[in-house]
Amino acid sequence: EIVLTQSPATLSLSPGERATLSCRASQSVSSYLAWYQQKPGQAPRLLIYDASNRATGIPARFSGSGSGTDFTLTISSLEPEDFAVYYCQQRSNWPPGTFGPGTKVDIK
Amino acid sequence: QVQLVESGGGLVKPGGSLRLSCAASGFTFSDYYMSWIRQAPGKGLEWVSYISSSGSTIYYADSVKGRFTISRDNAKNSLYLQMNSLRAEDTAVYYCARDLRDSSGYYLDYFDYWGQGTLVTVSS
Numbered sequence: 001e002i003v004l005t006q007s008p009a010t011l012s013l014s015p016g017e018r019a020t021l022s023c024r025a026s027q028s029v030s031s032y033l034a035w036y037q038q039k040p041g042q043a044p045r046l047l048i049y050d051a052s053n054r055a056t057g058i059p060a061r062f063s064g065s066g067s068g069t070d071f072t073l074t075i076s077s078l079e080p081e082d083f084a085v086y087y088c089q090q091r092s093n094w095p096p097g098t099f100g101p102g103t104k105v106d107i108k
Numbered sequence: 109q110v111q112l113v114e115s116g117g118g119l120v121k122p123g124g125s126l127r128l129s130c131a132a133s134g135f136t137f138s139d140y141y142m143s144w145i146r147q148a149p150g151k152g153l154e155w156v157s158y159i160s161s162s163g164s165t166i167y168y169a170d171s172v173k174g175r176f177t178i179s180r181d182n183a184k185n186s187l188y189l190q191m192n193s194l195r196a197e198d199t200a201v202y203y204c205a206r207d208l209r210d211s212s213g214y215y216l217d218y219f220d221y222w223g224q225g226t227l228v229t230v231s232s
Contacts, residue, residue, distance in 0.1 A: 034218040036153075043203055043222035044153065055208075055220060087153055091217035095167040097143075099153040 002026055002093045004100035006086075012108040019075040021103045023088035028068045032092040035064055035073045038102075039084045047086075048073065075105075083107050110134040110221045112204050117226030124194050124230070130187040130204030130223055138162075138182035141207035141215050144189045146200035147225075156202070157189065172198075194230045201225040 003026040013019055023033065031051040036044040046055040048064035051071060061076040075082055088100040116128040128144070144156040157178040158167045166178055177190040187204050205219035 036219075043224055044219070045222075046208065046218060046220045049208060049216060049218045089153075089218065094217050095155070095158060096169050097155045097158075097217055099155070101152050 001096065002029060002090055002098055004088055004090060004098055006088060006100040006103045008103060009101075010104045010106060012106055013078055014108045015078050015080055017078050019073075019078055019082070019105055021073040021075075021086055021105070023066075023071040023073070023100050025069045025071075025090060025092075027093075029090040029092035031067045032090055033064075033066070033071050034089045034091070035062075036087045036089065037082075037084045038087065044087060078105070110206070112206065112221055112223035114202065114204055114223040114226040117202065117228045119229045119231065120194055121232050122195060122230055125190070125192045126194065126228060128189040128191065128202055128204075128226060128228070130189075132185045132187065132204075132206075135206070137180075137185040140209070141217075142180065142187045143205050143207065143219065144178060144187075145203045145205050145219065145222075146198075146228075147203070148197075148200045151200075154200075158207075159187070191228070194228075196230050199228060199230050201227050 005024045007022045033051050035048040038044040052064045063074045065072050085102045085104045087102045111133045113131045120126050143158045159178045175193045179188045203225045204223045206221040208216045208218045208220040
């Protein structure tokens with residue numbers, strides 16, 4: 001089973017700052033990686049799929065990059081509604097579709 | 109608009125059973141693969157089970173294999189999860205989620221729509 005690790009566990013930033021989140025896979029997942037955002041009490045929302053494709057309706061400030069084992073989610077300028085937990089998920093070795101442990105982006 | 113609404117959660121004793129349902133609307137349910145994904149309180153996401161559009165292909169996480177059964181009724185636009193031999197570690201919010209399809213119709217095994225979740229608590 002492919003294991004995903006995310007770093008940092010918590011990222012403390014101010015609105016307007018740039019956020020850079022990392023996801024690392026235990027073996028290559030090619031470009032088969034997605035990012036989700038989850039706010040308290042809500043279901044996750046798909047942001048990015050296949051490493052760099054924005055899902056429908058996702059603002060351009062969200063971007064994804066990477067391939068193989070190292071991936072990055074970048075939020076170019078944090079809006080107040082972006083403070084949440086972010087998960088990565090791989091589909092290279094399916095099933096299972098493993099998720100990372102999450103990175104919490106909170107307000108500094 | 110796409111809607112997924114789970115129901116059937118609740119408090120159950122260890123060893124007990126529960127059946128979750130997910131009512132789908134706003135899209136052609138029979139065209140989509142579906143999954144159940146769970147989240148233990150304060151924890152991350154864990155994929156549980158998957159079913160193809162016709163129901164002919166089914167997968168389970170090792171943690172639930174032999175205890176949980178996924179099914180669907182395309183005539184009723186509904187997805188189900190029968191959970192038997194429940195354990196304390198099955199306590200979680202259970203989400204149903206739709207598999208993302210690309211513009212060519214390929215299933216991408218990411219999840220583009222999720223329900224609001226239903227809480228299952230296994231405790232004596």
